Every structure is written in structure tokens, then in C-alpha cells.
Amino acid sequence: MYAVDIGASPGGWSDYLATVHGCPVLAIDPGVVSCRSPLVRHVPKLLQESFGDVRAFAAEAAEAGRGGLGLLVCDMNVRPLEAASLIRTLCEAAPLAPDAALILTCKETQAGRSKALVAEAVAELSDWWTDFRSLHLLSNGKERTLIAHVLQASPERRAELRAERAAAAAEAKRAWEQKVLTTPSPAERNKEKMERKAKSKATKNQAAAGDAAAPSSSPQADAVAAAAAEPAVA
């Protein structure tokens, strides 16, 4: 299986694929890739500058009877949507094997938005990939790992799917934005709490001042007060 490792430095994925699975690997990253296996070929460039290299590698895979690229692994530290968009361009540039798979690590680039970010990436990829699974692996932390298989479809079907998924992703984004707009921020919640406290304190103070000024309503207290005020009659 011919694999492309996108965002490969320092070489963890490439090393694993070459040494454990015997895959020829095209490792794309401007950073250092230190793998000893001769199966790993490093392209020291960004993915957007490497489509020619990927095309040549895929042609080699096709010549070797593999039908094209068998596996795309992507761990670039960029927004999931940006990674997905670059992967789409790669799919248009180089043939994929009929059973090709994709493993994309979706980085959580905005706190609490990982699901929406994954949905955006899925929408972007859905005309080339199918059977999406979004996993939270032990090694993931705040990331999510998106797994998919290549979609066998006509160009027309690809266009339809792309439109459907984009609409679903837009709806998910709208729902998230609505939630953000209607949920008070911690600062707003704190301000509301302080205002409630101040109001309650003012009400208590007012009540206390009223009690002190008000005449006594108890007959016994009135009698005691009267006795204290009037001199005793002999």
C-alpha cells in the first residue's frame, strides 16, 4: 500500500507505516523527517507545493499494480477545514486506489468547537470520501481522528454530495453561533450575580430602616412606652 504522510515531521507515522506495514511512504513536511527506512521518501515542502510529487508517487503506485494511493495520513497542525481542502485538491491531482483510506487528525483550533470543526471537514471531503467515523483516541487530547474510505462516484454524484453536506455543515455552524449568542459569558454571569446581591442588600437595609422608624403596634409595648413618658399619678 502506497501511503502519503502529510505533516510528517518528525516522522512518527512514516516510520510506523514503513517499518511495521512495509509501505512505501511519501512524507511531506518542510520540517525534519528522521526515518531510517529506505521506504520513506521525504518531500521537504508544504503540501500545497507538493502536488506534483504526489502525482508522480501515485503514478508509481499505479504502475506497481496498486491502482493509486492506498492511504492518506494527515496530521498537519492547521485548521481541519484547511487540511480537508488541501486533501481535496490532492485527490483531484492524484489517483486513489479503489480501497483507499484516509486518517485525518482534526486539531481543535477553537475551544469547544471540535464537533463543528469536524463537521466542516467532513462537508469539505464528502465528495471524495465516505463512511466517516470521528474517533477520540487515547492519544488525541483535544483532537479528533477522522477516518474515511474513498468514495466511488461519478463527477455528478460528487457534486450533489458536496452540496448536501455543505448545507448540513452550514446548519451546524448556525446552531453553534446561535448558542454562543444566547449563552451569557462568564463575565456577564458574574455581573448579574453582583447586581442581584446589591439589590437584595439594598432591600434588607430599607426594611431595617423602616422598622426603626415605625411606631410600635403591640399594645404591651405601647403601654410600657406610655408609662415611661407620663409621670405617675398619686
Ligand SMILES: C[S@@+](CC[C@H](N)C(=O)[O-])C[C@H]1O[C@@H](n2cnc3c(N)ncnc32)[C@H](O)[C@@H]1O
Ligand atoms: C503534529 S506535527 C506532525 C507529527 C507527525 N505526524 C508525527 O507522527 O511525527 C504537525 C506538522 O505539520 C506540518 N505542517 C503544517 N502545515 C503544513 C503544510 N501546509 N504542509 C505540510 N506540512 C505542514 C508542520 O511542519 C508540523 O511538522
